[in-house]
Amino acid sequence: MESRSNIATKGEYNAHDEVEFLSFVLGEEHYALDIMSVKEIRGYEAVTKxxxxxxxxxxxxxxxxxxxxxxxxRMKFNVGTVTYDEFTIVIMLNVCDRIVGIVVDAVSDVIKLSSEEILPAPEFGAAFDSRYLKGLATVEEKMVILVNIQALISSDELGLVDANNLSDQE
Known part of the structure; x- marks a missing residue:
């Protein structure tokens, strides 16, 4: 489990700097990711399987x-009802020099958080893999889960990006 000071020392967040996150909804839960990885937001369109x-x-x-x-x-995190309609959103991300789209239920807002507002992700042991979480924050009385989108996209499980490219960029 990372403490807030460890998060700051990794160069991600300085103690008083605010970082912008794009917040989105999956099912009933609110999530956010670093806005610097967002390329564009689009409606869902048919894909080639x-x-x-x-x-x-x-x-x-x-x-x-x-x-x-x-x-x-929604399917990856096993949350929400998986439907594809005119309201389904795809967030296009630029991660490790690769464009990847993620399907979400809705995009909410851009939020600014300082390192003091970001709580470390709890350790769940083997029941839940928290390596894809940057932390948690409370925004307007709602808990927001901060996703480490680079770790998720570059994970062996997804296999979408060469993990070596990730370490070159850190």
Missing amino acids: IANAPSFIKGVLNLRGDIVPIVDL
Whole structure:
């Protein structure tokens, strides 16, 4: 488990600097990710399915010449009802020089948080893998789960980005 001081010493957050996060909804829960990784926000469109891909990898689409894998975070995190309609949102991310789309229920807002406002993610042991969490914060009386989107996208489980590229960028 990381303390707030450990988060700050990693160069992610300085004690009094505010970092902007894009908040989004999955089911009944509120999540957020570092806005610097967001390329654009779009409506969901049909994707080309990839054989033998895990169920949470919906397929790929062509985004102005880039072939972009689309990951449904609702399925990955096992939250919310998985429906694809005109209200379904895809957040296009630029992670490790690769564009990846994540499907969410809704985009909420841009929030600013200082390191003092970010609480470390609790340790759940083997029951839950918290390596994809940066921490937790309370925003307008709601608990917001801060996702470490680089760790998630570069995980062996997703296999979308070479993990070596991630360490080159840190």
